[in-house]
Amino acid sequence: VLFRSGGSDLYTAILQIQEPATEDAGTYKCTAANDLGESNANITLNFQGGQKPAKTGGIAPTFKEKPKISQDPSGKNIVIECHCTANPKPSITWFKGTSVLAASSRIVSTILEDGNEYTLKLEILNFTKDDGGQYKVTAKNETGEGNANITINLEGPKEPPPVLDGKPIVRLDDNGTIIVIEQGVKCTTMPTITWYFGNEPLKVDGRFIMNVSQEKGTYRPTLHITNFTEKDTGTYKLVLKTAGGEATSTASVNVSALKPKPKGEPVKITQKLAPKIVNDGEPVEFVVKVTGTEPVDVFWTKDKKPIKHGDIFSISYDKGTATLNLSEVFPDDSGEYSVELKNQWGSAVSMATLQVKELAEKKQQNDQKKVEPKLQKDEIKFDLQSQKKDDSRVEITSQYKQESSMEIRTQSKTKQETPHGEEIMLAQVKPQEEATKQVEEIKPEEPKKIPEEPKKIVEEPKKKPEEPKKIPE
Numbered sequence: 001v002l003f004r005s006g007g008s009d010l011y012t013a014i015l016q017i018q019e020p021a022t023e024d025a026g027t028y029k030c031t032a033a034n035d036l037g038e039s040n041a042n043i044t045l046n047f048q049g050g051q052k053p054a055k056t057g058g059i060a061p062t063f064k065e066k067p068k069i070s071q072d073p074s075g076k077n078i079v080i081e082c083h084c085t086a087n088p089k090p091s092i093t094w095f096k097g098t099s100v101l102a103a104s105s106r107i108v109s110t111i112l113e114d115g116n117e118y119t120l121k122l123e124i125l126n127f128t129k130d131d132g133g134q135y136k137v138t139a140k141n142e143t144g145e146g147n148a149n150i151t152i153n154l155e156g157p158k159e160p161p162p163v164l165d166g167k168p169i170v171r172l173d174d175n176g177t178i179i180v181i182e183q184g185v186k187c188t189t190m191p192t193i194t195w196y197f198g199n200e201p202l203k204v205d206g207r208f209i210m211n212v213s214q215e216k217g218t219y220r221p222t223l224h225i226t227n228f229t230e231k232d233t234g235t236y237k238l239v240l241k242t243a244g245g246e247a248t249s250t251a252s253v254n255v256s257a258l259k260p261k262p263k264g265e266p267v268k269i270t271q272k273l274a275p276k277i278v279n280d281g282e283p284v285e286f287v288v289k290v291t292g293t294e295p296v297d298v299f300w301t302k303d304k305k306p307i308k309h310g311d312i313f314s315i316s317y318d319k320g321t322a323t324l325n326l327s328e329v330f331p332d333d334s335g336e337y338s339v340e341l342k343n344q345w346g347s348a349v350s351m352a353t354l355q356v357k358e359l360a361e362k363k364q365q366n367d368q369k370k371v372e373p374k375l376q377k378d379e380i381k382f383d384l385q386s387q388k389k390d391d392s393r394v395e396i397t398s399q400y401k402q403e404s405s406m407e408i409r410t411q412s413k414t415k416q417e418t419p420h421g422e423e424i425m426l427a428q429v430k431p432q433e434e435a436t437k438q439v440e441e442i443k444p445e446e447p448k449k450i451p452e453e454p455k456k457i458v459e460e461p462k463k464k465p466e467e468p469k470k471i472p473e
Contacts, residue, residue: 011032013030013032015028015030017045020045024045025045025046026044026045027042027043027044027045027149028042028043028044028045029041029042029149029151030042030043030066039069039153041066041067041149041150041151042134042136042148042149042150042151043063043066043147043148043149044136044147044148044149046145046146046147058087058088058141058142058143059085059086059087059116059143060086060141060143060144060145060146061084061085061086061090061139061140061141061143061144061145061146062084062085062086062146063082063083063084063139063146063147063148064083064084064085065082065083066082066148066150067080067081067082067135067137067148067149067150068080068081068082069081069150069152076125076126076127077123077124077125077126077127078123078124078127078131078152079121079122079123079124080121080122080123080124080135080137080150080152081119081120081121081122082119082120082137082148082150083117083118083119083120084117084118084120084139084146084148085116085117085118086116086118086139086141086143086146087116087141087143088141088142088143089113089118089141090118090139090140090141090146091139091140091141092109092111092120092137092138092139093137093138093140094107094109094122094135094136094137095135095136095137095138096133096134096135097133097134101122101135105125106124106125106126107122107123107124107125108121108122108123108125109121109122109123110123118139120137120139122135122137131152132152132153133151133152134149134150134151134152135149135150135151135152136148136149136150137149158244159187159188159189159242159243159244160187160188160244160245161187161242161244161245161246161247162185162186162187162191162240162241162242162244162245162246162247163185163186163187163247164183164184164185164186164247164249165183165184165185165186165218166184167249168181168182168183168238168249168250168251169181169182169183170251170252170253170258171258172258172259172260173224176259176260177226178224178225178226178228179224179225179228179232179253179255179258180222180223180224180225181222181223181225181236181238181251181253182220182221182222182223183220183221183222183238183249183251184218184219184220185218185219185220185221185240185247185249186217186218186219187217187219187240187242187244188217188242188244189242189243190212190214190219190242191219191221191240191241191242191247192240192241192242193210193212193221193238193239193240194238194239194241195208195210195221195223195236195237195238196236196237196238196239197232197234197235197236197237198234198235202223206226206227207225207226207227207228208223208224208225208226209223209224209226210222210223210224211224219240221238221240223236223238225253228255229255230255230256232253232255233253233254233255233256234252234253235250235251235252235253236250236251236252236253237249237250237251238250238251264292264293264343264344264345265291265292265293265345266292266293266343266345266346266347266348267290267291267292267296267341267342267343267345267346267347267348268290268291268292268348269288269289269290269341269348269350270289270290270291270320271287271288271289272288272350272352273286273287273288273337273338273339273350273351273352274286274287274352275352275353275354275355276352276353276354276355277355277357278329278354278355278356278357279356279357279359280329280330280331280356280357280358280359281328281329281330281359282328282329283325283326283327283328283329284325284326284329284333284354285323285324285325285326286323286324286325286337286339286352286354287321287322287323287324288321288322288339288341288350289320289321289322290320290322290341290348291320292320292341292343292345292346293343293345294343295343296317296320296341296342296343297341297342297343298315298317298322298339298340298341299339299340299341299342300313300315300324300337300338300339301337301338301339301340302335302336302337302338303335303336304336304338307324312326313325313326314326314327322339322341324337324339329354329356330356331356331357331358332356333354333356334353334354334355334356335353335354336351336352336353336354337351337352337353337354338350338351339351
């Protein structure tokens, strides 16, 4: 046995019989099989010994290769073809098993002649699996006879798998009371149809109705969902099966999105918030006006923090006018105020600033509290001792109200710059509380005794503070 490759997808199998004898005569069968299927060929070996000698100059029919099987482009017909050499022209007889095949509307036998070469064809139209079996062709003339065999294993023409026709259609029907899912599929036979919601198969009941229609080779399965709710939102799957294969289609259903949306206008601001500058303790009102389809939701914020209606803030909205009221404001209420107005068709935002001015009296009081240290007594005495050998003493006495505050700074100069004394600077915080100051310098060459009794300072209200006095050098 020899096996040769003759190119892509073409192989030649050879069985050689050395020194053949009459007992080697008979029918031989060759079977070729792979993972995709199997094919068979039969050939009969005849010996001519003992028969009448052929006439001189003739050629007994001889089949040089096994018959071939093919399908025409339509896929519905089978053609068996083989080649024979003979002279004179042989008569041809086709058999299926042991029965002679007679010509009919489905069985067509043809012979093509080219000198001593003949092409024999047997066409089986619209074949089915019943046309499978063993076929034999016999060619006979005056000089002899030849035979060729072939086996056809058929299951009928394979039906093509179903093919989806476009994407599934999801719509509302019957005035929006029924959800309809529809899918087109092309197939030669009526498919088996199964609907799923998620992974659960659906059964026909009062809410789910399944139908299928056909038009020009296209089937259109439909699923009707009645009395639907938000729970019917999800993925629906359609599985179609035929003898040729299977097809699957999925459709997403969003019940909320299917419901018709009412028509309306988005929110549009016609009067923006205006910035405000007010005094401490005054009332403030922010107003914004909008147009748009009701209802409109209003959200107020201060420095990006939500504001709620309550004792401090009064929030209202009426027919396109949104209002924020503060009955009394304080400096801490200063900041950026924002309002967002929205409906189901859109939203709009407006922002404005609020600046609260602090009253002068309160500002003075706050500034006074910041000065350190506060005077706790009616009198302050300072004794400054110079660095010179001769002592110089300065005594300062101040008399204020108990709540007054004072800041005192001293700066000493070097001996070369101020050989005779010190410089004292006094600064008073509150302008309405002034006092006269008296500085007495005791010179070294004429020492003077500072009186023990402090000098009183007369308070002169409502006068601007004097510039700090310097001790002469």
